[in-house]
Amino acid sequence: MxxxxxxxxxxxxxxxxxxxxxxxxxxxxxxxxxxxxxxxxxxxxxxxxxxxxxxxxxxxxxxxxxxxxxxxxxxxxxxxxxxxxxxxxxxxxxxxxxxxxxxxxxxxxxxxxxxxxxxxxxxxxxxxxxxxxxxxxxxxxxxxxxxxxxxxxxxxxxxxxxxxxxxxxxxxxxxxxxxxxxxxxxxxxxxxxxxxxxxxxxxxxxxxxxxLSLARHIGRILLDRDADPSHCTPVDRLCEALGAFRLFDGKVADLQREVRGGFTRGVAHLAGLGADKGGTLRLDFQNEMLLARVDDRPVAVTPDLIAVLDLVTGRPITTETLRYGARVTVIGLPAHSWWRTERGLETAGPAYFGYDVPWTPVEELARQARPASQEENA
Amino acid sequence: MxxxxxxxxxxxxxxxxxxxxxxxxxxxxxxxxxxxxxxxxxxxxxxxxxxxxxxxxxxxxxxxxxxxxxxxxxxxxxxxxxxxxxxxxxxxxxxxxxxxxxxxxxxxxxxxxxxxxxxxxxxxxxxxxxxxxxxxxxxxxxxxxxxxxxxxxxxxxxxxxxxxxxxxxxxxxxxxxxxxxxxxxxxxxxxxxxxxxxxxxxxxxxxxxxxLSLARHIGRILLDRDADPSHCTPVDRLCEALGAFRLFDGKVADLQREVRGGFTRGVAHLAGLGADKGGTLRLDFQNEMLLARVDDRPVAVTPDLIAVLDLVTGRPITTETLRYGARVTVIGLPAHSWWRTERGLETAGPAYFGYDVPWTPVEELARQARPASQEENA
Missing domain, CATH: 3.40.1610.10 (CV3147-like domain)
Incomplete structure (x- = not known):
């Protein structure tokens, strides 16, 4: 970055x-x-x-x-x-x-x-x-x-x-x-x-x-009114600036959300758009987005970061404001090295939240997915 | 007393x-x-x-x-x-x-x-x-x-x-x-x-x-080894000393009890013994005994005191140690005057605990019950 x-x-x-x-x-x-x-x-x-x-x-x-x-x-x-x-x-x-x-x-x-x-x-x-x-x-x-x-x-x-x-x-x-x-x-x-x-x-x-400075930097990238929209969307600018992985474009097709035990918990299913047409991304969340799977294949796993952005404006969407029909991009970012230690994964990895999915770095998952998604797009 | x-x-x-x-x-x-x-x-x-x-x-x-x-x-x-x-x-x-x-x-x-x-x-x-x-x-x-x-x-x-x-x-x-x-x-x-x-x-x-002194006094009455058992049971001695009402003798025929929300809650049904044969007493409790009804008629209602005693020894039985088959006497005692005020009843009366039963002083309920129970025993 x-x-x-x-x-x-x-x-x-x-x-x-x-x-x-x-x-x-x-x-x-x-x-x-x-x-x-x-x-x-x-x-x-x-x-x-x-x-x-x-x-x-x-x-x-x-x-x-x-x-x-x-x-x-x-x-x-x-x-x-x-x-x-x-x-x-x-x-x-x-x-x-x-x-x-x-x-x-x-x-x-x-x-x-x-x-x-x-x-x-x-x-x-x-x-x-x-x-x-x-x-x-x-x-x-x-x-x-x-x-x-x-x-x-x-x-x-x-x-x-x-x-x-x-x-x-x-x-x-x-x-x-x-x-x-x-x-x-x-x-x-x-x-x-x-x-x-x-x-x-x-x-x-x-x-x-x-x-805090990084947050301001990201905010400025998204709000940059001088950027040329025909050249690059806010999401592209953001992914480039952060070194983030654009995991999936889709429309919220199904959303279960409840407030329980002091948390907002739920699952969203996104139907693919554009290059992701035909695919489905499942998002699991507990206050935060914790797990993203495309057609049952993990593409980003806690503690790595999963952000859901508006497809056009790049504005982030919270688990609370996610709504049926929204057109979004899901991006993934590597977690800070603190979280990629044994104790970090024990504390906030997929097993802690009850997901039967191994943790694999988001950059590794992106590498694995690339040939497959190229086939799909062929 | x-x-x-x-x-x-x-x-x-x-x-x-x-x-x-x-x-x-x-x-x-x-x-x-x-x-x-x-x-x-x-x-x-x-x-x-x-x-x-x-x-x-x-x-x-x-x-x-x-x-x-x-x-x-x-x-x-x-x-x-x-x-x-x-x-x-x-x-x-x-x-x-x-x-x-x-x-x-x-x-x-x-x-x-x-x-x-x-x-x-x-x-x-x-x-x-x-x-x-x-x-x-x-x-x-x-x-x-x-x-x-x-x-x-x-x-x-x-x-x-x-x-x-x-x-x-x-x-x-x-x-x-x-x-x-x-x-x-x-x-x-x-x-x-x-x-x-x-x-x-x-x-x-x-x-x-x-x-505390009253508790010691009650303990001594129950433990009195000099008392003549042929003359008077411990339960009788206790009722006489305290001015308590002997509400029902029975055997625990049904018991539901669970630990939920930090309380021990439940309901017990007692099948009548002796003079109470044929009748059923239902006891509702939440840590404490709160409501006693004989054949749907309240006989003692919180905040008045309801104690369950062993039929023979007079020893008190807690909501926790109550067990199927136990032969017990249920006695009632008027609550302290603090509890018989409007605020007292609001705080610990039957409505607070969700019982759709009006509060009537236990001595009044005993007076009402006497003719009826005499008919039953006739």
Missing amino acids: KSYPSLTRITEADIDEIALGAAVLGTGGGGDPHIGALMAKRLIRLHGPVRVIGVNDLADDDIVPPVGAIGSPSVVIERPMADDELTRALAVLEEHTGRRPTVVMPIEVGGGNSMVPIAAAAVSGLPILDGDAMGRAFPENQMVTFHLAGYEPGPVVMVDHLGNDVVIHAIGGARSERIARAVTVEMGGSATAIDYVHMGAVVRECAIPGT | KSYPSLTRITEADIDEIALGAAVLGTGGGGDPHIGALMAKRLIRLHGPVRVIGVNDLADDDIVPPVGAIGSPSVVIERPMADDELTRALAVLEEHTGRRPTVVMPIEVGGGNSMVPIAAAAVSGLPILDGDAMGRAFPENQMVTFHLAGYEPGPVVMVDHLGNDVVIHAIGGARSERIARAVTVEMGGSATAIDYVHMGAVVRECAIPGT
């Missing part, structure tokens, strides 16, 4: 670009970009631009809470975060630990959960870290680089729109996730959460750097 | 009497008396007798945490509380509030949950209050006199055997209960909990006084 400029501050004008790009990296999850962007823009308007600091600029003793929304994106769309949830979450954390946070970070890259920490930074006056703990979005709390590096979730602070708050100290990330998820359900299906609060030294070790 | 002696200290020798009597007042719930008694006896043996103080002896600024088990009694039987749960719960409370507890109290009267605070008092060296917040046992957290008097649950501290702990600040007792119950399920179905921590002044207002 070519290099891209680093953010140093985030103004209202940057928000839509970041939200759009984050929704691509969010692989359909991480919350609704539109709702998140509205909140971030309003709070920047009220409190001023947000300062951005790089992962390598963290001091050892910085206290870096990742702030985000937990729960079902379907719920967040219908009941956006209350105004005071962000300040209350930071206040409960400070009261509980007796230490004042110094830098806010995104726990993941995703339309909503890239916006929530920007909003939290705006409202609290703290800078935001240009980096996150997934390099994408994932549905469960322990699916973070901190967990892969062996760090505990620490106190999990959860607050809801009604004024309830909960602090969880759990032994191990998986248990922490289970308790937090149960609390989320009782908080009405979504909540504001802080977990994996670490010192600057640990965050420098674990954070995937530059992901 | 005749007066009974007040406890001033609790030694190992008192435990079985208290556990037995508390299990009668616990109406089938409040945890298993045997497991709780074993724990309390062991901790008194290790740490010495527990000092008991009366409700009126509380100082205004005493800090009085009710300590108990939350969850399904079925789980507690199979996985007793870990040794360090009590001290950890008190430590988390102190760390969270910055204030040291001075007196431990039982949240309810029930076999297990009368023992847990005694054990907590033994292990912490604090005195225990001779009083509780229900005067019986109830399945949900907000079913306490504090709630009836309009006090909030405050911080709810929960710890489990694995070392996880959670602190909940919820708006309102019902929400607090829902979140705590969800956490209980994720903690494996039972946990140690502290909620409704109040100052001495509030506890003097709300606690139902003398219930």
